Amino acid sequence: xxxxxxxxxxxxxxxxxxxxxxxxxxxxxxxxxxxxxxxxxxxxxxxxxxxxxxxxxxxxxxxxxxxxxxxxxxxxxxxxxxxxxxxxxxxxxxxxxxxxxxxxxxxxxxxxxxx
Amino acid sequence: xxxxxxxxxxxxxxxxxxxxxxxxxxxxxxxxxxxxxxxxxxxxxxxxxxxxxxxxxxxxxxxxxxxxxxxxxxxxxxxxxxxxxxxxxxxxxxxxxxxxxxxxxxxxxxx
Numbered sequence: 129x130x131x132x133x134x135x136x137x138x139x140x141x142x143x144x145x146x147x148x149x150x151x152x153x154x155x156x157x158x159x160x161x162x163x164x165x166x167x168x169x170x171x172x173x174x175x176x177x178x179x180x181x182x183x184x185x186x187x188x189x190x191x192x193x194x195x196x197x198x199x200x201x202x203x204x205x206x207x208x209x210x211x212x213x214x215x216x217x218x219x220x221x222x223x224x225x226x227x228x229x230x231x232x233x234x235x236x237x238x239x240x241x242x243x
Numbered sequence: 244x245x246x247x248x249x250x251x252x253x254x255x256x257x258x259x260x261x262x263x264x265x266x267x268x269x270x271x272x273x274x275x276x277x278x279x280x281x282x283x284x285x286x287x288x289x290x291x292x293x294x295x296x297x298x299x300x301x302x303x304x305x306x307x308x309x310x311x312x313x314x315x316x317x318x319x320x321x322x323x324x325x326x327x328x329x330x331x332x333x334x335x336x337x338x339x340x341x342x343x344x345x346x347x348x349x350x351x352x353x354x
Contacts, residue, residue, distance in 0.1 A: 132285075161342065170331065170347040171286075184341060218285050231276060232333070232342055234285030 130155065132221050132235035140241045141209050149204040149238045153221030159183075160202040161232060162194060163218040171218065177202055206240075214242045246270055247334055247345035255351045256322055264317045264330055264348045272334035272343075275315045277306055280329040289317075322352045 133152045141147050153160050162174040173186035177196035185192075191207040200221075206213055216239050220232035250265045266275070274293045278286035290299050292308035292315060299306045303326075305318040319326055332345040 163344075171344040173342070173344070176341070216283075220285075231288060231291050233288065234278075236285050237283075239283070 132219055132233055134217075134219050134235040134238050136238060137236070138239045138241075140243065142243050143209055143211060145209050145242075146205065146207045147209060147240060149206075149217050149219075149240070151202045151204070151219030151221075151235060153200050153202070153219075154233055157221035157223050157233075158200055159222045160196055160200065161220045161222070162202070162204045163220070164188075165216045165218055165237075166212075167215070174217075175204065209242045211242050214240060216240075246343040247332055249330075249332060249345040249348045251348060252346065253349050253351075255353065258323060258352055258354050259321050262319050262322055262350070264319075264350070265314070266316070266332035266345050267314045268334065269313065270334075270336065271312050272336055273312070274335045275308055275312075276333045276335075277315070277317055278331045278333065280331060281327075286329075286331055319350075322350075324352045324354050326350060327352050 132154055135150045159178040161176050163171040164174055165171050174188055175194050176184045180196050194204040196202045216237045218234055218237045220234045222232045247266055247268045256262055274291055276291045277289045279289055280286040290301055290306045292306055295312045296310045297308045303320045307316045315332055330348045334343050
């Protein structure tokens, strides 16, 4: 069974540009989560999508947005990039059905560098 | 405010030593997961604990969920260089599928 996949692997952008990151969940999973991980730090929750709807978002400005498609894949968009947006962006998926015992499975991440 | 606090934040030990990593909160969680993350990769799930007081063993790793389901610990026996990585705990609350991640513990095992 294929795991969570993310693209691209690495990305270099300049300040002010826009970027789109993509994530494909494990087959059968309906929930997708996005996290930002700055170098050496813990995971900061960005967004949670389930069944095509945004369920929750973390404490990030509106220039961070996303969507989930009917096939449950997801995009994360970041507008007006700033230097501090440089980080590893991780996508995770879960079945969304087990409630309290649900588990997230992570993709390898997209390393974004903003110059 | 971080819902889950991990300690220590950094740990550097010699091969063969034992260690314990703690994950604490004032909130109750329905389940808790432990992940290990290597540089440049996504976190990999190690274990999920669900029942208060539950103890799970994975080879040299022992995971415990506190009786009140507010805290957890990860104990590694006879650490090896391959155990090096960032250890993260994550909890799920009754209110839904919102996952809360801990602050992380960076472990280095020196050969």
